[in-house]
Amino acid sequence: MSIRIVTIRFSVGALLACVPFFAAASGSMGAPTTDIRPQEHPGGMTPTLTLSPQQLAIDAYNSGVAHKQHALSYLKDASTATSDKDRQKALKKADDQFQSAVKDQKRALAHNGAMYQAMNELGFAYRKLGNYDESLKQYDAALRLKPGYAPALEYRGEAYLALAKYDDSKNAYLELYRTDQDHAALLMQAFDEWVAKLGPSPTADASAFASWVSERKKVASVTQVEPGKLQRDW
Numbered sequence: 001m002s003i004r005i006v007t008i009r010f011s012v013g014a015l016l017a018c019v020p021f022f023a024a025a026s027g028s029m030g031a032p033t034t035d036i037r038p039q040e041h042p043g044g045m046t047p048t049l050t051l052s053p054q055q056l057a058i059d060a061y062n063s064g065v066a067h068k069q070h071a072l073s074y075l076k077d078a079s080t081a082t083s084d085k086d087r088q089k090a091l092k093k094a095d096d097q098f099q100s101a102v103k104d105q106k107r108a109l110a111h112n113g114a115m116y117q118a119m120n121e122l123g124f125a126y127r128k129l130g131n132y133d134e135s136l137k138q139y140d141a142a143l144r145l146k147p148g149y150a151p152a153l154e155y156r157g158e159a160y161l162a163l164a165k166y167d168d169s170k171n172a173y174l175e176l177y178r179t180d181q182d183h184a185a186l187l188m189q190a191f192d193e194w195v196a197k198l199g200p201s202p203t204a205d206a207s208a209f210a211s212w213v214s215e216r217k218k219v220a221s222v223t224q225v226e227p228g229k230l231q232r233d234w
Helices: 015-023 053-080 084-111 116-128 132-145 150-162 166-179 181-196 204-223
Strands: none
Touching: 053 084, 053 116, 084 116, 116 132, 116 150, 132 150, 150 166, 150 181, 166 181, 166 204, 181 204
């Protein structure tokens, strides 16, 4: 897995394409049950196909992931904009895409309330919209259904960092370092970006956390099994 954006190529003519979604999401949830049956129509009319709730959930999930990808692209545009007008325009587009991602992941969960991957993506969108309370609720819900789910642990670690919950951020990293070093490396990348943005007069707690990050990077350089394979693109 190179990045944490997981998309199902789903179509009526290729139902088995749903399987990669569950296999790629850090612990298989099991292949979706295929339940598409032609509806009978009088007079030999072409039948329509009925999608199961599971398939509707996957479709909504994929739509939400697509909106997430668009939003991240707009955020990159904002970071390289040469004028404040262009920057604000790109940020507004990103915000709109994250709002759409929220709607889609809620729709996915309405069809399948046990889809922890959708909870995780919903938490990501909420976090990017600045709604940290709802973001943490969704990460927690995903982890109740799938304890140890690395993408949710990593995302939640970033949320803790944004809220200056430094001890929680440390614990998130340490748990990932024990169980999933690729995602631990992703979280460390987020820590590095945070340290790079520290102002000239950080709080004592922020300064202590930055020192801890530096020390943990030294530890990882000699104890990590292999360098992280994943790259942050958000």
